[in-house]
Amino acid sequence: MVGTGIGHDITAVLDEKGSNTIVLNDYYESEVDSYQSGKIRYPFDDLEEGVHTLKLQVWDVNNNPGEAYTEFVVANDEQFALDHILNYPNPFTTNTDFYFEHNKPGLSLDVRIEVFTVSGKLVKTIDGKYLNDGFRVGPINWNGRDDFGDNLARGVYLYKLNVKTPLGEHAEHYEKLVILK
Template sequence: VSGYITDRAGQRLQNYQGYLFPTVFDKRSNYRTLANDSDSFIADFSVWDAIIFRGKTKVVDGQFSFSFNVPANINYRFGRGRMSFYADDGINDAHGHFQDFIIGGSYTSAAIDDNGPEIRLFLNDTTFVSGGTTNQNPVLLALLRDSSGINITGRIGHDMVAFLNNKTGEPIILNDFFKNNLDDFTQGRIVYPLGNLPAGVNTLTLRAWDTHNNPTQSTIEFYVSHSAILALENLLNYPNPFTQETFFRFSHNMPFTDLDTRIQIFDMSGKLVQEIRTTINSPGFASTPVRWDGKDLQGRLLGNGVYIYRLLVTTPEGHQSTKSQRLVVIR
């Protein structure tokens, strides 16, 4: 699909640089009112509500182009579809629609595709690892990829759906939360806020379909620690052993929070040889890396050997948690 942005007189805006957000609809769906009120009556009406593609593409010099695969589970009846457009360049926006096309039937020569989408699940950001710790209000981040495109129609039971703790009777429908990547119908992401999760071990399973109606599901496990309790996991330094420098990292359950962070390094006799102090505020559950150059409190390079380090993290409310590990210096 190709097109261009115009002014009200129909002239192409050659200086328009921005993004276009197209939404493609199947044919109108027909409905009938229920006439629930005593003074109402039954009326037939139709709406464009069956979305088959929603994307994002660049507008360059007022022109745009995008492509997508039509899902196999459209309404095969032939009829007029609709494309709705919204564009924005940071200053001016634009909108429009196009209905001069017919959608329906099937393409018998389509390439064979028997594989469902690839699904990768995270909480808050892509540094989260299954089995990690989170608070009770994380954000689900799902990255999906399929060479045929992702199915968002929701027809014939093909919803993009998630289940918490295998509660199949309480599905979370995610079709409206899926967004394709820029200029790429083969991959996109879901960002969905979760809330008030129970403390302890939880699982989330996501099921999605491609445009050939092949399903895939993926599951992530995580431990919920309520925010009042600071939880630290996965403390490590890399590289380890190291020669010139190393970086400390850990995971926690308090994203978007200023965490007073101290790393104390001791030799094997228990003497404090270095203390690093910083404030960490990360959008996810993985800390930003803390660098150490291998020098002691007097600025001298430490000798070869094994050292113990202790992490001490304090929240703005005064809650504390500690964790310890070993590192090795090799010069």
């Protein structure tokens, strides 16, 4: 049950402006057979392009408050964008997971992650198709092995994230990862 006490609504504050406080009670949907988790789906309209912040505050049935913060990017509808690209853990010894955010929810994305040595030799390619109703993709797990199944040596590697939409849009981004063995 949400919004059961005075001042105990689910609220969001956009861009740290108290005048942008939004009551989200009507947008909350609990997970099936769970009283501990759920989803909030709220349509933000007419946001300016650029980086925005959102602070979410909720209350449990024992009057304990909880807060969460997130940052997101609004891009032109014509422009496919990637953000918050990372692998975790980094550095890693045996396995790591790749994550990223994008601005095209509801589309099936073709994802390719290519891992290179610092000298530019391609050692691993990970391909997959991902359909999300949200903006985040991951985890995409990698066991630290090359395309032949051999363990890679410890050291610094580069990876290229390449993402394509069914509409022909594509974006790519480079990051570093470290293997410790």
